[in-house]
Amino acid sequence: MVAIERQRSSSDLRVIAIDWSGAKSGARRKIWLAEARGGRDGGEPEIVRLECGRSRREMERHLLEEAEREPELIVGLDFAFSLPAWFLREHELTTARELWQLAAREAETWLERCEPPFWGRPGKRRPALPSHFRRTDADVPSVGGVRPKSPFQVTGAGSVGTGTLRGMPLLRRLSDADWRIWPFDAPDLPLVIEIYPRLLTRAVVKSSHKARDQYLAWRFPELTAVRRRLAASSEDAFDAAVSALELARHAEDILDLEQATDPVELLEGRIWLPGPSEAVLPEPSALGTAASSPLPALLSALEYAAEKHRDQRRRGPEASPYINHPISVARVLAEIGDVSDPILLQAAILHDTIEDTRTTPDELERSFGAEVRALVEEVTDDKSLPKKVRNQLQIEHAPGRSPRAKQLKIADKISNIADIIGRAPTDWTLERQREYLDWAERVVAGCRGANRALEECFDRKLREAREAVG
Ligand code: ZN
Numbered sequence: 001m002v003a004i005e006r007q008r009s010s011s012d013l014r015v016i017a018i019d020w021s022g023a024k025s026g027a028r029r030k031i032w033l034a035e036a037r038g039g040r041d042g043g044e045p046e047i048v049r050l051e052c053g054r055s056r057r058e059m060e061r062h063l064l065e066e067a068e069r070e071p072e073l074i075v076g077l078d079f080a081f082s083l084p085a086w087f088l089r090e091h092e093l094t095t096a097r098e099l100w101q102l103a104a105r106e107a108e109t110w111l112e113r114c115e116p117p118f119w120g121r122p123g124k125r126r127p128a129l130p131s132h133f134r135r136t137d138a139d140v141p142s143v144g145g146v147r148p149k150s151p152f153q154v155t156g157a158g159s160v161g162t163g164t165l166r167g168m169p170l171l172r173r174l175s176d177a178d179w180r181i182w183p184f185d186a187p188d189l190p191l192v193i194e195i196y197p198r199l200l201t202r203a204v205v206k207s208s209h210k211a212r213d214q215y216l217a218w219r220f221p222e223l224t225a226v227r228r229r230l231a232a233s234s235e236d237a238f239d240a241a242v243s244a245l246e247l248a249r250h251a252e253d254i255l256d257l258e259q260a261t262d263p264v265e266l267l268e269g270r271i272w273l274p275g276p277s278e279a280v281l282p283e284p285s286a287l288g289t290a291a292s293s294p295l296p297a298l299l300s301a302l303e304y305a306a307e308k309h310r311d312q313r314r315r316g317p318e319a320s321p322y323i324n325h326p327i328s329v330a331r332v333l334a335e336i337g338d339v340s341d342p343i344l345l346q347a348a349i350l351h352d353t354i355e356d357t358r359t360t361p362d363e364l365e366r367s368f369g370a371e372v373r374a375l376v377e378e379v380t381d382d383k384s385l386p387k388k389v390r391n392q393l394q395i396e397h398a399p400g401r402s403p404r405a406k407q408l409k410i411a412d413k414i415s416n417i418a419d420i421i422g423r424a425p426t427d428w429t430l431e432r433q434r435e436y437l438d439w440a441e442r443v444v445a446g447c448r449g450a451n452r453a454l455e456e457c458f459d460r461k462l463r464e465a466r467e468a469v470g
Contacts, residue, residue, distance in 0.1 A: 013037070013251050015045075016066075017076040017195065017243035018059065019236045022162030028053050032236045033062075034244035044222040045248035050230050050241050060170050064177055067190040074254055076195035076247050078239065079160055079167040080137070080151040081181065081269035086130040087117060088267050096184050096267060097175060103168035111154055111165060120155040134268040142363060143198045146307060148271070183260035183270045193247075193254065193272040197239040200246040200274070203300050203367050211296050212238045220245055250274050294342030301349040301368060302327070308357040315425035325415060326351055332411040337454040344404045347375035351408060354380045378405040379412070391439055398446025406450035410458050413440040417461045421468050433469045437462060 014037060021030035032052045038045040054062055067073050082088070082096040093099050103110075110118055116127035126132075132150035140148055146158075154161035174192055175181055182193045205211040213232040216223060219242070223231070231241035247254065253274075260266045305326055312322035330348035333339040346368055353359040354376055365373040378401060381390040398409065417440060424433050444458050 013072050013074060013189075013248075013255075014066075014070060015074045015076075015244055015248045015251060016063075017197075017240050017247055018078070019197065019240040019243070020077055020079050020163050020167055021056075021236075022079070022164070022166040027055050028058075030236055031056065031059060032234075032240035033059070034231075034237075034240035036244040036248035038248055044220070045245045046222065047227045047231065047241055047244065050227065050237060052236070056166060056170065060173055063170075063174065067177070067179065071190050073190040074247060074251065075190065075192045076243055076272070077167060077170075077192060078195050078197050078243070079163040080134065080148075081168075081171060081184075081194045082134065082267060083151050083164075084129075084131045084134050085264050085267040093267075096181075096269060097172070100168040100172035100175070103165055104172050107165035107168065111162060114154060117152045118154050118161060120153045120159055120161065126153075135264055136268060136270045140196060140199065140271055140273070141366075142359075143203055143367070146198050146303075148196055148198075182257055182272070183265060186259040187255070187257050191254070193257070194269055195243050195247070196271045197243050199271075201239060201242045203304070205296050205299050205303065206235050206238065208296065208299070209233075214296075216242070246274060294340075294345065297342055297368070298345055298349070301346040301372075304367060305349050305353055308353045308359055312356065314419065315427070316419055316423040317426050318423065322352075322356075325419075328415045328418070329408070329411045332414050332454070332457070333407060336414070336457045337407055337411060337451045339407065339451075341404070343369075343371045343375065344407065346372050347379075347404070348408055348411065350376050351379050351412065355383060375402070375404055375408070378402060379408050395439070395442045395446060398443050401447065403450045406447035407454060409447050410444055410451065410454045413444055414454065414458050414461050416440065417458075417465045421461075421465050430469050433465075437465055437469070 014035060016033060016035045018034075019030075019032040021027050023030050029052055031054060032050070033054070034050045035048050036045045037048050063075060082099055088094075088096070088099055091099075091102065093102065114121040114124045117129050117132075118124070119126050129152070132152055133148070134151070137148040137150070149156075149158050149160050151161050151164045153159040154165070171181055171192070174190075175185075179190045179192055180186065180188050182191060201215070204215040209232060212235070213228065216228045216231055216238075220228075227241075231237055254272070257272075260270065306323045309322040309326075313319040314322055314325060326349045329351060330345050333345060333348050339345065350359075350364060350368065350372065353364065354361060361373050361377055364376055381394065383390075385393070394409075398406070401409065417437065420428075420433055420436065428436075441462060444455070448455055
């Protein structure tokens with residue numbers, strides 16, 4: 001509950017962000033440290049160093065020495081500072097600190113055995129658990145379809161479990177050295193907070209060097225070319241650099257943080273979010289490339305939709321991954337309809353996210369802008385209505401739709417009909433298939449005039465499909 005004395009100006013503060021790694025070998029290459037200074041009072045933040053080369057133990061020593069020298073220090077670390085509260089209760093741990101102590105003894109055994117609740121090693125499937133996530137993991141807004149992974153997952157893409165278990169001993173050491181760990185302790189300096197770099201780097205396509213470079217140029221125009229090149233050089237360097245700069249920008253807010261009072265939060269901790277005053281997510285049109293090249297935005301939509309539909313399958317006999325469908329709709333638009341409009345292509349990739357996944361229109365707007373949102377909403381059925389009504393409304397609303405929505409609808413029906421030919425959902429009778437074709441024909445009748453090539457393709461597919469179902 002104690003806010004730090006306000007006579008400290010944020011410009012005296014040093015801010016360090018660490019892109020952590022739980023890797024058994026090669027951690028020296030993977031753990032990056034970025035230090036930034038400046039921020040709101042002191043003008044634009046700048047990177048004063050950006051480096052890798054320390055092991056986990058060396059990083060621990062380094063931080064302790066740095067704080068010894070100059071304690072006015074905020075450090076952001078990107079692993080989960082605790083585990084879901086039920087786990088602590090089950091082990092009769094009353095504080096996160098006790099968990100760090102336990103992890104300092106047991107982490108290697110947990111990782112090696114990979115018994116439930118831990119999972120992810122070959123043959124160690126996701127177990128049923130009271131909860132896989134801390135409350136804060138679930139509360140963090142999705143960025144480009146990406147959300148925090150479960151701290152119990154110890155291997156696999158983007159998993160954080162290993163870094164978390166091998167990071168807890170560091171928290172214990174810092175805590176022993178009287179560092180404050182937020183939100184468990186009342187903040188004072190030196191202070192450690194849990195960060196989730198995805199929130200700070202926004203929906204940028206991190207695997208693309210060019211996208212990283214352009215993002216840095218857009219978000220931190222003051223960075224020198226040399227710093228920018230280094231920060232863009234790898235995903236880890238990028239995460240560390242962007243995190244440090246964002247922390248420096250928000251240093252004053254961080255100084256105002258309060259200790260948790262909620263019992264669950266006191267056990268589980270909380271991911272630090274930049275203040276609500278500033279949107280967490282991007283202005284996609286400002287992301288440098290959007291105007292000159294539609295590719296980064298399109299790839300970002302693809303990554304987002306793939307993540308959203310990750311657990312869904314098509315209903316055909318092959319049960320192919322659901323994402324194949326939106327990809328095919330976008331391909332039909334581009335290839336047959338000769339569409340190169342990035343808004344329409346992004347919306348095609350995203351067209352089923354609101355209807356069939358837990359994506360909200362606001363989320364889409366934050367990640368892809370208002371036009372994409374509006375277009376996806378235009379082609380989204382109101383799922384609160386019975387199926388029959390929805391189908392009738394699709395027919396009735398089609399003529400009033402925008403030209404983009406009409407093209408998207410036609411491409412959607414082409415893709416669905418192409419699937420029906422030979423690969424109809426296994427539970428669809430021939431009669432059901434015929435009904436679908438009649439209905440699709442009526443929807444497309446209301447979309448005519450939007451794209452001749454698409455309409456002709458639809459007519460062809462419809463004929464073929466009718467021959468196939470007799
Ligand atoms: Zn569809």
